[in-house]
Amino acid sequence: MSVRNVERIEGQYSALAPGYSEADEDRWVPEHGKSVYRSSFERDRARLLHSSALRRLGAKTQVVSPSSDDFSRTRLTHSLEVAQVGRELGRMLGCDPDVVDAACLSHDLGHPPFGHHGEKVLNGLAGHIGGFEGNAQTLRILCRLETKRFHPDGRSAGLNLTRASLDAAVKYPWRAHEAPLAPDGTRSQKFGAYEDDLDAFTWMRAGVVGTRKSMEAQVMDAADDIAYSVHDVEDGIVNGRFQLKFLQDRVQRARVIQTVQEWYLPGTPEDQVDAAIGRLEANENWVRESDGSRRALAALKNMTSELIGRFCHDFWSATRNIHGEKPLVRHEADLVLPDQTLQEICVMKGIAAHYIMASREQLPVYKRQTDVLEALHGLLMETGDRFLEPPFQADFRSAVDDAGRHRAIIDQIASLTDGACLEWYATLVKGQPVTNALFV
Known part of the structure; x- marks a missing residue:
């Protein structure tokens, strides 16, 4: 029977995973009594x-x-x-x-x-x-x-x-x-x-020297890069924004390489970015063209799954080669990120950036979004706490200076979903009901 199971039976589940201390389990405001069936984490x-x-x-x-x-x-x-x-x-x-x-x-x-x-x-x-x-x-x-x-x-x-x-x-x-x-x-x-x-x-950050990230934060950061590099490409293909076969065109490949360099790999030579594209294309699951059929969607899923597994394995293997088999937690180690794997991830991000985020088709959308946010911000700055939701209204009223009141307004806007922001703009700024045409 495991230590954790013993502690469950005894009525208090507080066993920590190897490598963690009681200070890691502390909360900013102490909470008395621990769960009988869950760890603090x-x-x-x-x-x-x-x-x-x-x-x-x-x-x-x-x-x-x-x-x-x-x-x-x-x-x-x-x-x-x-x-x-x-x-x-x-x-x-x-x-x-x-x-x-x-x-x-x-x-x-x-x-x-x-x-x-x-x-x-x-x-x-x-x-x-x-x-x-x-x-x-x-x-x-x-x-x-x-x-x-x-x-x-x-x-x-x-x-x-x-x-x-x-x-x-x-x-x-x-x-x-x-x-x-x-x-x-x-x-x-x-x-x-x-x-x-x-x-x-x-x-x-008590007890931490300098600005180093915890091991768990480094894993989170790597998982974020891996997930969105792969999934943004999948979304772009399914939405008809591009096909990976476009990279076989010399001009389009050069433009994608340029986007990768400008957005994610400044200073990396063109031939190294091109080599990273080549390594990805050599993958037997690389989907050069998708017609939207179930079989095509399954192929895309296989590609994303294989790439995620490959990137994770590369990070795990490189890190274990340096640090051995001990538990790697908190501020005791760093995740090792091989250069070639990072370049491949950046290429995936750059493909999505080139065909979606940097697309000229997005410019009117960005302009519309800017107009909405600036107009809504201006109205809320003029009207104070009148239209703020109760929590942000309380923050506005308890603020000791203009900066604090402004921050409450920024917090309110930041909390809104895309649709809610457009609705607030339509009803408060424009004084009209929301229509689907407003959604950008």
Whole structure:
């Protein structure tokens, strides 16, 4: 009988997986009494699954708008797929699967309406109050906006996840001014915490030196890259945006290589990107052309499954070759990412970026999304808390300065799904009922 089963029978289930400490199980607000049938990390995962922030991802853009068809992935289905990939990869490396699972479910909670374009627009609108960053917004949701527990002084403690799960959910464990510098001396725009969430961030990072990611966060990050690199290509093919046979055309191949270099592999020579494409094309399951039939859809599924398994195996094998067979948890090791595998993943992302995100057909859509967000932001700034939902209205009223009130408005807009944002725009800004024509 396992240790965990013994503890279940004795009425308290608190055994930790090998490599984890009691400090990893701590919560920002102590909770007295432990579950008789779940570990603390299992409870973290359950809190994420039951959260409204996770449910809202079902109507937020991944690559293709959720209103465009019934097949394409949303932020929610993407997060569930990342959790499946991350859970298995983490388990093979010795991470607690529920810590990785919770991190994967959390990783996109901070995304606003309209995906990365919406994030860019909100960052501009919030520039003078610290900007907007989807990953920092995720921490804000987990530690403040999605409420499960409160501090004794009345402040929200968010979902009050364990330190290990919260740290695993932070893909960029630094503040804006601590972001790493690129080779050209520019500072990365990615960061994991706003200044007014510093108390939660500091508690979470207790005992960690510098800006290193936990092993579980690295697994989450890798699972995210693997999942969306493969699935975005699948979605694009099924939606008729492109066929992989296009890469056999010399001109189109050169343009895809250029997109890969500009978006994901700056400084990588063209011949190395081309070689990565060649390695992918050499795969016997590579689907050069799909006609949308059941057999074709099955072939696409086989291709995505094989690629996910291949990428995960490469990461697992390279990491085990360096670190051996011990459990690799928290801040005791780093995930090893082979260069050729990373190049192949970047090629997959670049294919989707070239034919979908960077497509000229998207420019009017992005313009429409910008107009909607800017107009809605302007109206809410003029009307104060009048139209805010009760939680954000309370934040607005309790703010001690204009920056705090502005942040409450940004939080409100960021919480909206794509459809809700369009509805607010139509009814509040335009004063008209919503029609399908509004959905972009």
